[in-house]
Amino acid sequence: MKKKITKILIANRGEIAVRIIKTCQKMDIQTVQVYSDADENSLAVKLADETVNIGPGPALQSYFNIEKIISVAKQHAVDAIHPGYGFLSEKAEFAMACLEAGISFIGPHPETLIDMGDKARAKLIAQQAGVPVSPGSTGEILNSDDAIKIANSIGYPVIIKASAGGGGRGMKVFYDEQEIRRNYEGLATEALRSFANSALYVEKYFENIRHIEVQVLCDQEDIYVLGERDCSIQRKNQKLIEECPAVILTSDVSALIYEASKRICAEAKYLNVGTIEYLYDLNTSKFYFLEMNTRIQVEHPVTEMCFNFDLVEAQIKVASGEKLGLDQNSLISHGHSIECRINAENPDKKFMPSPGTIIKLKWPTLEGVRIDSHVFEGYTIPIYYDSLIAKIICWSHSRDEAIELMKQALGELQIEGIKTTASFHESVMADASFGANQYDTRFLNRFFE
Incomplete structure (x- = not known):
């Protein structure tokens, strides 16, 4: 059933909250930004139409407080809640609380969150869909x-x-x-x-692998695939650099992995945006289902850059009951995009967190470069949350050109007052094996030797 969405509460913070607000502004949708004491002076609070403090800095007392968030949503008469990523984004109890309050949850149904959120259960669903699992x-x-x-x-x-x-x-x-x-x-x-x-x-455990993920988008009638991403540059299983497309895959393997992803979505009765992750064995060229992320991904911008497509806008449209009516054959990836996650960490001290106040900030202004961030000069990074402060996304006509553009962008970036991982990313971009696309998920183990 179609439901017009005119006001959205954003149950998140940081760069993803800013990202959602920008799409809402484009769609002429009012926004309500909840925030903790630590985020009182954040960019999302400055940009939102309405703002409400929901508690102290620690996330358990604020961004995980379902009862408080639902109460604010009711008081401000919102039509929907966007959970972003992390925090409550994949919590079935939160999605259910939204529905019970008569508020649209911008994400899958609670039952789907239960099924796909449980990794063992998700694996069974993939098997039922005829998709290989490890x-x-x-x-x-x-x-x-x-x-x-x-x-x-x-x-x-x-x-x-x-x-x-x-x-x-x-x-x-x-x-x-x-x-x-x-x-x-x-x-x-x-x-x-x-x-x-x-x-x-x-x-x-496969040792010589790449980490591949497929972007899916499902409305009430259709399942769409918007290509794949390569997320193999990881530290302690945390993604640091992402690319679209995954040029390591042949066209035949890509076609197989897209069809497998559609079967999983059909089996799970999936709705809205999601990402299906796979292990790709470089020794055998076989792929295996890993898990499904039932939310917008941190790295979604690389897909948006290659497809010229707003995934957050699509999320909102699906949540309103709108049939997207897209033509899968027209969803074509162009060029190559790379994202570097800039964290407030010191790579010279084993990536120790580096909270503090940014005293100087200058973003790169190159054509083909996108910056997703919530920080500004004078911004103090809270101690309570993830260390991500920005994502630099570069698009160009080829992978080699995208890497060169990223080198230029990182060279232009200036952040003073805190330590960041920018220098680490510069080193990776200059690495011969990365440039030649000859590496696996153990790349950083060798990189730091």
Whole structure:
């Protein structure tokens, strides 16, 4: 059923909140920005039409406070809530609370969030859709003995992950039985502490791989694919650099992975924007389903740059019940885009966080460069949240040209008062193996040797 959206509450902060506000302004939609004490002077608060303080700096007392956010949404008569990424974006209880309050949740149905948010359950759905999954447990494991039994049957190394995990946390690679016995309980405790769920599952760990993800968009009738991204440059399973398209894939493999993604969406009855992640084995050229992120991704701009398409606008339209009526054959990727995540961290001190006040800021102004950020001169970076302060996205006609443009953009970037990862990105852009597209997800292990 179609529902006109004229006012949206943004249940997030930082660059993604600013990103959502800009699309709302373009669509002539009013915005309500909730914020914590620590974000009182943030850019999102300055840009939004209405603002409401929802609590102290710590996220558990503010951005995770479902009851408070729903109360504000009702008081301000919003039509919908956009959760962004992180925080409550993949919490089924939040989506359900929105629906029970008569407010549209800009994302999938709560049932889908439950199914695809549980990594073990999502793997079963992928199997039911006929999509290859990496060998391992067919569901949650109960104890270390179960984990060892499965590991011995599929062969080491294996990776044990939190079923409710994400963002690179709650996972560990194991090379023998003794390691599992020593670390299993600690991993389960970490999963419980991080995700309020101690359930774990086991998968075969592939060492010579690339991390590929497919951008999907589903309305009430159709499933669309907007290409793929290569997110293989990672540190501790956290993505640092993303590209679109994944030039490592042949056209035949791309076609297969797109069809697999559509089957998963159909099996999961998926609605709105989502990303399906795969492991791509460089030894065999085979891909395996990894997980699905049921939200807008941090790295969505590289897709937007190549497809000239606003994914946030599409999210809002789908949430309003609108049929997009797109032509899949017209959704064509052009050129190449690269994104570097600029974090307030010191790469010379093992990426130690570097909170503080920005005393000088100058963004690059080159053609083909997009900056997604929430910081400004005089902005003080809070200690409570993720260290991401900006995303530099460069588009050009080829991968080589996009890399050269990124080098120029990073060279023009000036941020003083805090340490950032800009110099690290400059080093990666200058690396011969990265430039030649000859690397795997262990790239940074070798890079720091």
